[in-house]
Amino acid sequence: MNHAISHDLFTRAIALMPGGVNSPVRAFKSVGGDPFFAARAEGAYLFDVDGNRYIDYIGSWGPMIAGHAHPAVIEAVTRVAADGLSFGVPNALEVTMAETITRLVPSCEMVRMVNSGTEATLSAIRLARGATGRNRMVKFEGCYHGHGDSFLVKAGSGALTLGVPDSPGVPKALADLTITLPYNDADAASALFADCGDEIAAVIVEPIAGNMNCVLPNPGYLEHLRMLCTRHGTVLIFDEVMTGFRVALGGAQARYGITPDLSTFGKIIGGGMPVGAYGGRRDLMAQIAPSGPIYQAGTLSGNPVAMAAGLATLELIQAPGFYESLEAKTNRLCDGLEAAARDAGVAVSTNRSCAMYGLFFGAEKVSTFAQATSCDVAGFRRFFHAMLKRGVYFAPSAFEAGFISAAHSDADIDATIAAAREAFCMAA
Numbered sequence: 125m126n127h128a129i130s131h132d133l134f135t136r137a138i139a140l141m142p143g144g145v146n147s148p149v150r151a152f153k154s155v156g157g158d159p160f161f162a163a164r165a166e167g168a169y170l171f172d173v174d175g176n177r178y179i180d181y182i183g184s185w186g187p188m189i190a191g192h193a194h195p196a197v198i199e200a201v202t203r204v205a206a207d208g209l210s211f212g213v214p215n216a217l218e219v220t221m222a223e224t225i226t227r228l229v230p231s232c233e234m235v236r237m238v239n240s241g242t243e244a245t246l247s248a249i250r251l252a253r254g255a256t257g258r259n260r261m262v263k264f265e266g267c268y269h270g271h272g273d274s275f276l277v278k279a280g281s282g283a284l285t286l287g288v289p290d291s292p293g294v295p296k297a298l299a300d301l302t303i304t305l306p307y308n309d310a311d312a313a314s315a316l317f318a319d320c321g322d323e324i325a326a327v328i329v330e331p332i333a334g335n336m337n338c339v340l341p342n343p344g345y346l347e348h349l350r351m352l353c354t355r356h357g358t359v360l361i362f363d364e365v366m367t368g369f370r371v372a373l374g375g376a377q378a379r380y381g382i383t384p385d386l387s388t389f390g391k392i393i394g395g396g397m398p399v400g401a402y403g404g405r406r407d408l409m410a411q412i413a414p415s416g417p418i419y420q421a422g423t424l425s426g427n428p429v430a431m432a433a434g435l436a437t438l439e440l441i442q443a444p445g446f447y448e449s450l451e452a453k454t455n456r457l458c459d460g461l462e463a464a465a466r467d468a469g470v471a472v473s474t475n476r477s478c479a480m481y482g483l484f485f486g487a488e489k490v491s492t493f494a495q496a497t498s499c500d501v502a503g504f505r506r507f508f509h510a511m512l513k514r515g516v517y518f519a520p521s522a523f524e525a526g527f528i529s530a531a532h533s534d535a536d537i538d539a540t541i542a543a544a545r546e547a548f549c550m551a552a
């Protein structure tokens with residue numbers, strides 16, 4: 125595979141942009157080598173500037189659940205863009221978006237649009253603090269909630285990949301207000317709440333953890349968090365920036381039948397445009413400015429072109445059988461990868477939830493952060509490069525979830541498994 129143009133671009137980029145990228149994980153730091161530069165994408169495929177094609181299991185880190193450059197999404201964006209890119213006054217698509225979200229996710233009685241997942245979680249925490257008059261918050265080791273100061277404490281995703289789960293630049297006084305707990309440890313949560321539950325404004329959790337690879341909640345765990353929060357007047361925030369509209373139409377909260385007080389969204393909700401949202405109980409959301417005193421704003425929030433991309437995507441995912449089909453594809457892929465690894469004598473395990481999955485280099489079924497981080501990173505790295513060479517793009521980190529889109533055909537998945545048969549031998 126020739127990468128001359130990508131290599132040249134990266135050489136120019138690295139002189140002018142930190143690490144040559146605008147978001148850390150893109151730099152391939154944890155797997156080594158240079159990233160490739162995209163020229164275009166279509167369906168399940170990414171095409172780089174050197175003309176190579178990759179079957180893509182990242183989907184822009186989540187948004188592209190309908191496949192890249194879906195004609196319905198591109199048509200909506202093009203049509204709406206022709207009428208102007210931004211107005212700074214309300215537009216009708218914002219109302220349709222609010223109606224759509226509140227219908228698909230009933231715990232969201234009201235919603236506010238923002239421009240990223242980071243903005244959504246930052247705003248939700250401010251709301252929880254403002255509404256409860258408390259300062260402390262709880263997050264879980266290996267969970268990632270964007271790059272807000274309060275969240276860069278034992279964070280997942282790029283922070284974990286690059287070994288900087290606690291970032292310089294976060295004032296200690298603020299970090300001290302963030303309490304971290306081990307994910308899936310109900311007793312640890314009980315003990316903390318017994319100690320200081322009445323001082324905790326919010327618990328924020330990825331209901332399915334997708335930023336330390338993919339880790340599912342133990343049976344009863346989310347119910348336990350719900351119970352503790354209810355008992356102590358703590359706001360339970362489900363960060364569904366990744367899981368929202370991915371693990372089910374109504375997100376993880378629908379899958380597990382839990383009603384959080386607030387939810388945060390991003391990724392799929394923008395269909396590839398920069399969009400986030402937070403929503404939840406009416407009595408909480410009504411405290412946001414201008415209907416209440418808790419301030420949050422955004423010049424481009426509810427942008428018409430972004431709303432058009434998001435709405436077109438949310439339309440596509442409501443097709444009958446959409447999630448059943450995604451789940452079958454994920455199972456086909458994960459079963460195939462497990463079988464290929466077994467035949468190559470490589471120990472792997474997988475976790476799956478509908479259109480997201482995790483592949484772990486290690487025999488153990490993974491349900492904790494400690495297990496996720498003790499997998500064979502060097503083995504993954506060799507596997508990643510062997511797959512890339514064969515035209516399959518998995519996340520360039522052992523600590524990221526993988527994503528399936530509606531555009532992945534059985535033939536794409538079978539080609540991926542065939543590549544993996546060779547790649548596992550190189551990883552062994």
Ligand SMILES: *Cc1c(COP(=O)(O)O)cnc(C)c1O
Nearest residue numbers: 240241242268269270365366390
């Ligand atoms: C991606 C992600 C975020 C951050 O969203 P950005 O749009 O990158 O700011 C927050 N929470 C979770 C669970 C995510 O996966």
